[in-house]
Amino acid sequence: MAIDKNTPANELTIGGNIYTAGNATEFKTGDWRSSKPIFLSEKCKQCGLCYPVCPDDAIPVKKDGNRADFDYDYCKGCGICAKVCPFGAIEMREEGEE
Amino acid sequence: MSIRERLSGNEAAATAMKQINPDVVAAFPITPSTEIPQYFSTFVSNGQVDTEFVAVESEHSAMSACIGAEAAGSRAMTATSANGLSLMWEMIYIASSLRLPIVMSLVNRAVSGPLNIHNDHSDAMGVRDSGWIMLFSENNQEAYDNLLMAHRIAEHKDVLLPLMVCQDGFITSHSIENIELLEDEKVKEFVGKYTPEHYLLNKKEPIAVGPLDLQSFLFEHKYQQAEAMKNAKKVIADVAAEFEKLTGRKYNFFEEYKMEDAEYVVVCMNSTAGTAKFTVDELRSQGIKAGLVKVRMYRPFPAEEIAEALSKDCVKSIAVLDKSDSLNAAGGALFEDITSAMYVNKKSVPIVNYVYGIGGRDTTSNQIKSVYEDLQKIEKTDKIQNPYRYLGVRK
Numbered sequence: 312m313a314i315d316k317n318t319p320a321n322e323l324t325i326g327g328n329i330y331t332a333g334n335a336t337e338f339k340t341g342d343w344r345s346s347k348p349i350f351l352s353e354k355c356k357q358c359g360l361c362y363p364v365c366p367d368d369a370i371p372v373k374k375d376g377n378r379a380d381f382d383y384d385y386c387k388g389c390g391i392c393a394k395v396c397p398f399g400a401i402e403m404r405e406e407g408e409e
Numbered sequence: 410m411s412i413r414e415r416l417s418g419n420e421a422a423a424t425a426m427k428q429i430n431p432d433v434v435a436a437f438p439i440t441p442s443t444e445i446p447q448y449f450s451t452f453v454s455n456g457q458v459d460t461e462f463v464a465v466e467s468e469h470s471a472m473s474a475c476i477g478a479e480a481a482g483s484r485a486m487t488a489t490s491a492n493g494l495s496l497m498w499e500m501i502y503i504a505s506s507l508r509l510p511i512v513m514s515l516v517n518r519a520v521s522g523p524l525n526i527h528n529d530h531s532d533a534m535g536v537r538d539s540g541w542i543m544l545f546s547e548n549n550q551e552a553y554d555n556l557l558m559a560h561r562i563a564e565h566k567d568v569l570l571p572l573m574v575c576q577d578g579f580i581t582s583h584s585i586e587n588i589e590l591l592e593d594e595k596v597k598e599f600v601g602k603y604t605p606e607h608y609l610l611n612k613k614e615p616i617a618v619g620p621l622d623l624q625s626f627l628f629e630h631k632y633q634q635a636e637a638m639k640n641a642k643k644v645i646a647d648v649a650a651e652f653e654k655l656t657g658r659k660y661n662f663f664e665e666y667k668m669e670d671a672e673y674v675v676v677c678m679n680s681t682a683g684t685a686k687f688t689v690d691e692l693r694s695q696g697i698k699a700g701l702v703k704v705r706m707y708r709p710f711p712a713e714e715i716a717e718a719l720s721k722d723c724v725k726s727i728a729v730l731d732k733s734d735s736l737n738a739a740g741g742a743l744f745e746d747i748t749s750a751m752y753v754n755k756k757s758v759p760i761v762n763y764v765y766g767i768g769g770r771d772t773t774s775n776q777i778k779s780v781y782e783d784l785q786k787i788e789k790t791d792k793i794q795n796p797y798r799y800l801g802v803r804k
Contacts, residue, residue: 315625316625316626318629319629320629320630320632320633320636321633323626323629323630323633325508325569325630325633325637326506326507326508326618326619326630326633327619327620327622327626327630328507328607328616328617328618328620329616329617329620330607330614330616331615331616332615332616332617
């Protein structure tokens, strides 16, 4: 059953229990972000150091093993990826600044 | 045929737990409830129960272990007193908000400080708004009976709230009195099996318990708890009716002692009711129409019913006895509950509050008699100088 902020009390599960598994993806935590990593693909050597350290699994990896652009639905902007990148291919910017 | 025994309040509680045979007991010793886990661990060692006994390192852990066990799908119990309950405080709210029907035996004791190990109700009063059902017991028999009814109430699908059974530390917990016990088989049948609909160890249904609950949801979840507490009233009455059929012992939301024509009424909880009944009998023999209301079900609070009982035409004045001071310059907790119940139900009877018995101070029948004398004065003069009074304090 879909539950959202309009669901009345008598239709909510008790104590907020969640009776299904694997639903963390439904909770988009990307809007917690205050700084945003920018992927500079021209500088990226596809070394593969960034995505294993992402705590939110927000760096998608394609079938060929290369990374793609950030998944901003889940990236919280912690900046660990930018720290580990040896090639300056990830730049942190203030959220909202273009 | 029931079994006649003589047990202390703690023995009675431990015996109830033995007969209930819960899946998990997690407890930490603290005076005056120490004997309950002590006796129970003996039952575990002797193989008289199938319970997993968790000897935790603190009361915070005791309640945490009960929460984990109950969420996993098992029946969990604990026992504590005073500062042990204080240390559980955080988890007390988690247990009720996660809607886990844990059952606790609370042996009432003064919450320090200054350090005191004797009886008053300050521990229970501290958690009166935490969403636990609270049943009070006058003596060992009631502590035993309330525990036998506890799971049937707490685990009911319309309720699903934790429940604590209170008894007075030392006065009840360490006094040996006669008691009628049920046979193990009858208890087993009455309490029944715990079959939660959702639980963590169900491999067919992976669930999450206690997720983040922000502005869009917490209000509704608290409302659900409030509704469950209202539902509990009917369940408590139904279970008591079934229990009466089994044992012949009748349990209402509150006991009315000689209230049919009572003019002067005292309201109290737990063991003091015994002393008060003795006093009522004495006064009755002198022709004074004294009566007593003993609150058994403190949470949910029987506001409407108690307002009705206390406002019968014969009632001329009321004294509410609080064994815990709210230190609020207004009155004790039971007094405030009763006065607001009266006001909301448009019942007006002169009413005063006495804080008494703090830190285990003995409360004698003569002191209770003095309360009834005050009530007669109030009736004559129709004046209440100070509704927030003390009984037995040196000042």
